[in-house]
Amino acid sequence: MGQGMSKSNNVYKDAYNRCLRLLDETRSLPSEPELGALLGVSRTTVRSILARMEETGLIAWNKRAKTVLRDPHPDDFFPEEETDTLAEIIERSFMRRLLAGGAEAGMQINELELAREIGVGTTSVREFLIRFSRFGLIEKRRNSHWVLKGFTRAFALELTEIREMFELRSAAAFTALPQDSPVWGDLDRLEGEHRVLAREIATRFNEFSELDERLHRLIHRASRNRFIVDFYDVIAMIFHYHYQWNKAQERERNEVAIGEHLAYIEALKSRDLGKVDAACRRHLKSARQTLLTSIPESRPPQKS
Amino acid sequence: MGQGMSKSNNVYKDAYNRCLRLLDETRSLPSEPELGALLGVSRTTVRSILARMEETGLIAWNKRAKTVLRDPHPDDFFPEEETDTLAEIIERSFMRRLLAGGAEAGMQINELELAREIGVGTTSVREFLIRFSRFGLIEKRRNSHWVLKGFTRAFALELTEIREMFELRSAAAFTALPQDSPVWGDLDRLEGEHRVLAREIATRFNEFSELDERLHRLIHRASRNRFIVDFYDVIAMIFHYHYQWNKAQERERNEVAIGEHLAYIEALKSRDLGKVDAACRRHLKSARQTLLTSIPESRPPQKS
DNA sequence: CTAATGTCTTTTATCGTGAAAAAACAGTTT
DNA sequence: AAACTGTTTTTTCACGATAAAAGACATTAG
Missing domain, CATH: 1.10.10.10 (Winged helix-like DNA-binding domain superfamily/Winged helix DNA-binding domain)
Structure with a gap:
């Protein structure tokens, strides 16, 4: 049809x-x-x-x-x-292939094949790949094909390195915001939602990821730097698929994370830079750990 | 035709x-x-x-x-x-419009109009805009048009903030590279080229920008982080047009910059973190200043 | 005379198509 | 038989065309 x-x-x-x-x-x-x-x-x-x-x-x-x-x-x-954007359809399809294994790093990506497989035009796939390239998972060879760089351990480490750099700076900027800034109200509201979720964690643990994104985006926005704010798109995208992919101990992990968030929020409200730094580091460290454990260990480099 | x-x-x-x-x-x-x-x-x-x-x-x-x-x-x-890529043609054309004034922030960008003006198809313009969006100068409104964010003072400050963060970290990583890494040879070669250029600065001052990019890229690569390495594309692009745009005191500026580079290289070779940090900061500060002076002062927000 | 509705125009999103360029395959030459 | 040339197939790149969606203009209702 x-x-x-x-x-x-x-x-x-x-x-x-x-x-x-x-x-x-x-x-x-x-x-x-x-x-x-x-x-x-x-x-x-x-x-x-x-x-x-x-x-x-x-x-x-x-x-x-x-x-x-x-x-x-x-x-x-x-x-x-039928209500999804073409871009969403292509992204989902692409990520499924990428995460479902068989997608070795270095593998070449074929626009035409992808387009046929998903049942869309090549233009849409091309545009998707261009947009997607900023996530650092694929790379274009000059006037030739795209190459898959793979969802590897190295990728996760590079991503979290930047994330930590950006978030520590944003969190510091956050504490410097004037008392009458609307962010303090937003923070209070988020704190409330965290407390409610903590109480009902047994049944609603899967609602955490949305709360997580909202809190981190609020903090990043305090940097007032478009590159930092935009970079959260990369993090959000990766964590979105990571959450779907790795369901092991989801409830426990989220419960811990909520606790870390509450401590983090508390630190921000105290406006004590030292406390903020410590709380931020603690949470980001465990977030990184969670991400890393969901990625299959890569073989150590072979000596030949 | x-x-x-x-x-x-x-x-x-x-x-x-x-x-x-x-x-x-x-x-x-x-x-x-x-x-x-x-x-x-x-x-x-x-x-x-x-x-x-x-x-x-x-x-x-x-x-x-x-x-x-x-x-x-x-x-x-x-x-x-006739040897230019379509992407290059579109970029040049777009940047000319952007820098030649009359491009107010908030202005909306029309794909069809741009395509007609440059004499290319709409698809190419669309793909260009998607690729270009990572530079932070334009932004897409959900299922609607693109909006120009403008080459403003704020933009320059946000850009240089990230640049400084990334380069300080890369420079630190650079000093930690093993003695037998090929980068030390590359650095020596760059140092030589800097000395030659310093001697012949009177006639060859416009060759500095290429040297500048090569040195900074070498340093950034030491981070071994794809997001840091890729971000240099944003910097390079901006400085490329900035160099073409602002020719005032080009010779003097470049002469100063070469001096800073040589001090920076010296510091890297000493592997003394304190010296590296200081030399890096000094150079980046003057690079930021140079960029800022080429941007017309924006009016302070009006009280109505 | 403001704010809605009704109508018309412009712009964006997507496709199929065809030429340029790459890549794969088959046949030669040394 | 290794490396080259000749030939064919695939893939990327760019376009124009068309439907969806946005936006502008004209008209009418309260």
Whole structure:
């Protein structure tokens, strides 16, 4: 099916699904521009959504009046997999191959083959590879193919080295922020969420990764340096797949991490540079350890 | 002209030009694979080159025998501008616009317009923007346009902050390299070239930038960290355009920088961490100053 | 007269296509 | 038989075209 397909309408489908969830809460929808702002899409997309909602009898739509007629049914939703960006699909597919073994370092990456395998055009794959190259896992040979550098121990060490450098500096900058900065409020809120999660860790341990990212991003932002802030994308991406990949002792690991986070937050609030430094180092060290244990040990260099 | 053009043959033209320069030195050319390795292109391209050289009477070509018949004439060469990569063309064009003023921060970037203006396809522009985004000068709005962040004072400060962090660490790693590492030889050679240039600074001052890049890259490589090494691309790119842009007191600036480099090299050779740190800091501080003075002062934020 | 809706235009995202260049394969020469 | 040349196949690079989505403009409602 669909061989001449030019562009998927995932933006529309995703926004439609999110709009459906809104329906439960109100008896009538707001204006088109307002809805657009709420869903993060243009009015054009909003109108497509409204048109379909009218068609399927979810709402009655006449100019400004958008009255909800019935609650959404499970199969009013578009299937999850149709709401993903092409970039997400390609990334997932690529990472699956990379982590599922058989992906030796030095192996060459074939754009055409990847594109065919995933069922997308070569342009999209090319653009993905260019974007992905900043993560340091692949490299381009001048006017030739891409080469896989591999998700190795060396990679993890290089990544964490930078991470530690950046985060120590950001954490120090954090303590220097004025008392009336909104970050202190954000920090308090995060602390609260950590405490709640710590209490319910038995059932909700998998919600930690999201909290982890939010805390570290808040701290990195204090550096006010775009290169430091952007670098967190690399870390986030790696940890995202790492969490999915390594489920061993997830609960215990997250429980420990929450404890470290709380100590870290405490240190930040004390504004004592020495304490901050110590708490930050302690947490990053254990994060590095966790990452390293999930990577298969590489053979020591052979003497021939 | 050329509206259905699919791919320029700049690889061929550039390699052809470089091959012409080889002709002066020998009476006959080596084998096809050897020539390919020498020029950094595939044998397919080598054969195209040889075919044309035969056509234009530069060589007689019969299987293994490739005898040079005459010296190349200036108009045997392809014009310089036809040997550039599309990526180079787009980058130059883009940077010219950016530096030539009128490029306010926050301005939106239009792919189609850029493509038309430069006379290339939209795909190439898109791929360029994706690649270029890692330099921190532009940013993408989710499923919408690109936004220019501007070549501002803030940018220069953020860039140099990272640079200083990375280079101090690399320089420290450098001193820890074993005595038999080839870097010490490289360093000696660079020192020699610096001394020669220092002597002939009056006429050759514009050759400094290349030397500068080679020294700093050598040092950064000692970090053995791909993120640090790759980050030098950002620095190199910025300084490349900065050198073209700001010609004021170029000779004096470069003379000072050579002095700093020599002191820096001396410190590295002494393997004294304290000296290295001091020399590195001194040089980076003046490099930052040079960069900052070339950026027009931004107005302080208005109170309204 | 402001803020919405209705309509039209522009821009982005993605594909298939074809030429340039690389790479693989097959046949020769020394 | 090792290394080269001749030939064929693959892969990368760049384009124009087209649907999705954004954005601009014109019109109308409150």
